[in-house]
Amino acid sequence: MENIDVMVLRTLRDWRQAGKRALLATVVRTWGSSPRPIGSIMALAEDGAVVGSVSGGCIEDDLIYRHTQAYSGKEPGHEIPSGPPSFVKYGVTADEAHRFGLPCGGTLELLLEYDPEPAALDRLVQALEAGRLMRRTVRLADGAVTLEEALAPEELAMAGGVLVNTFGPEYRMLMIGAGQLTEYLATMALFSGFAVTVCDPREEYRGAWSVPGAKVVGDMPDDVVLSFKPDRRSCVVALTHDPKLDDLALMEALKTDAFYVGAIGSRRNNEARHQRMVEHFGLSAADLQRLRGPIGVYIGSKTPPEIAVSIMAEILAVKNGVALPRDMEVAQAKNLRAVQGNDAGGIVCAR
DSSP: OOOHHHHHHHHHHHHHHTTOOEEEEEEEEEESOOSSOTTOEEEEETTSOEEEOSSSSHHHHHHHHHHHHHHHTOSTTOOOOOSSOEEEEEOSSHHHHHHTTOGGGOEEEEEEEESOOHHHHHHHHHHHHTTOOEEEEEETTTOOEEEEEOSSOOOOEEETTEEEEEEOOOEEEEEEOOSHHHHHHHHHHHHTTEEEEEEOOOHHHHHTOOOTTOEEEOSOHHHHHHHHOOOTTEEEEEOSOOHHHHHHHHHHHHTSOOSEEEEOOOHHHHHHHHHHHHHHHOOOTTGGGGEEOSOSBOSOOOSHHHHHHHHHHHHHHHHTTOOOOGGGBHHHHHHHTTOOOSOGGGOOOOO
16 A cells, blocks of 8 residues: 555546546644544545545545535535635534544544646656655645645644645665565555565565565665665665674665664574674664664564564554653563573574
8 A cells, every 4th residue: 555645646636637626635733632643635526536534534424425415516505615725623512523533522624625736736746756755835815836845754834824734755664584574564564655675685585475565676685775775764674584684784774864774583683683783894882773673562472463563563653753661672571571582592583
């Protein structure tokens, strides 16, 4: 599954280029609890087709009903929506909040843009598909849109008669190793909106790969990291347990702006990895501060799918700026519980 914002904007562009009337809804304010964050978008076509989300579903249902009735002419007194953008609030009263499924008396406000100009949508979609971070500014008086490339992601802002929202390319995940665990993690990353690349120079592993939607490459991992060019919307995860494949890739990843760099392995293997990198590659303790391992949050996971859930949870927490309690770290949690290491006797296990 691709980045939801890109999907919404591409679908809206296609509707408008096909001559369909449509609107773009953006969450611009919330009070109390809200099912979707500020900046979330959805598109609604005149025939009731919808993509994206601004709530848990009830608000979408209300928008679909009101606007399809207006487009069809079946609702007396309801004109086809057009003109400059308008605002609509949901959940102003406790009854409305309950009706629309907003938790704890929450309220949200939407900006509705009617029939966005297809050419501007096409320029925006093409820029996003090319991997560019874009700032979209809407003049509230008449709906005029300007586009410019942004240097960094920004929170939605509304002031001085304009609304500014930043749209970025997909988050990316590069995984080293094409084993079973990688298949589970790749599946979760794809439905979480990441573009997934899997690197494994071992032909026998690439040949057994079975997850559609992920790009699989066979070059050496450190070369792949260099060509991948991780940025602040990228993460690199080493999953082979083979130092010849993992270590050099991790070293290159630590030189980048990747928001997450980590490797699978037991506590003992993680300590050995740090020691190798210091003794043989000249890295310092400071250089290794960003290297996560053993990766994941502690949920008692033992099977590949459970371990993948654990890893994906940690990656999403870091991506979303959530500081996890230290006792949720795998190593810390196992040490506190005096969990025996599982790599004795030369057997290398995932945790």
